[in-house]
């Protein structure tokens with residue numbers, strides 16, 4: 001049997017991490033892997049997470065199974081965090097999943113189960129796991145234009161034109177905030193136009209929200225997801241706690257199936273439970289419990305939100321510093337988009353050859369499509385990167 005297995009292409013970002021580790025240069029800068037890092041280059045355990053974990057160790061009486069969709073208190077807390085009061089709780093079926101990736105995977109499985117003919121439209125570009133999981137599941141994928149390589153903003157006209165060719169029942173995957181990998185996002189008017197188009201054409205949105213609190217703030221980052229959930233008959237929402245709670249390795253995510261017909265919630269919820277059962281039975285509990293403790297304890301919640309806000313503002317400051325430094329060096333505003341992008345990533349919009357040149361000549365590591373992790377920079381490395389970008393002729 002094993003002789004039938006073939007060597008699979010290495011994950012590009014993991015391969016890049018290895019190249020970075022093997023690079024002996026002291027001045028090297030890692031802008032590759034998608035984890036938040038503070039100014040010291042550390043991915044910290046957040047204060048509220050530590051406090052909740054300490055309490056959990058003291059107070060937890062059992063490690064017995066919880067439930068196929070996880071603890072209902074986790075779903076309640078996350079639904080409140082993401083959806084606020086945009087839709088009534090009884091319209092939302094929800095299941096805990098292993099990370100946001102688990103939520104994405106389960107969402108695709110639900111789509112395949114409910115409508116095997118549905119095609120899933122993803123932005124070009126999108127988070128690579130979207131496309132590889134769809135391919136692995138044998139689901140048909142279509143892409144819609146998203147990134148304007150001139151302005152480095154959203155190619156909104158292209159996006160709308162492409163989505164107008166989608167068939168009734170197709171699924172449109174949207175990034176709720178902080179688009180990965182580009183950093184370019186729709187404004188509120190554009191979101192409303194997308195929602196109107198979804199309704200006109202009978203398309204089903206699936207929102208992937210993995211960076212709530214990393215862009216314009218916890219509430220502002222949820223706004224588009226709330227508009228979608230309230231504005232369409234049904235949608236799927238895949239959420240990740242990896243980034244905004246810093247619980248990457250605990251695998252903490254949630255999949256929501258929202259339906260304006262509350263009479264369907266029971267079946268939706270049952271389907272999510274069934275899909276969890278088939279894939280891994282019970283979803284991981286530790287991260288979900290910690291998140292629940294934080295969200296339901298006013299003091300822990302306030303401290304978490306404050307630390308998250310510090311992280312967000314730090315990333316915004318770096319964006320501004322980089323844009324300013326490039327403005328100073330080039331005497332032009334062509335890098336102003338870096339300050340307008342939101343979230344952890346920005347797509348610089350250059351060629352793989354120049355990305356390689358940055359690596360070879362300056363020890364600066366970014367993904368081949370020129371995605372940079374802004375959190376990989378600090379006040380000392382911003383001028384180094386800016387100079388390298390100019391030297392490379394980008």
Ligand SMILES: Cc1ncc(COP(=O)(O)O)c(C=O)c1O
Nearest residue numbers: 099100101127180208210240242
């Ligand atoms: C767009 C997007 N969705 C989902 C995820 C899922 O992350 P995780 O499975 O680590 O929670 C990520 C992480 O990089 C992401 O960028």
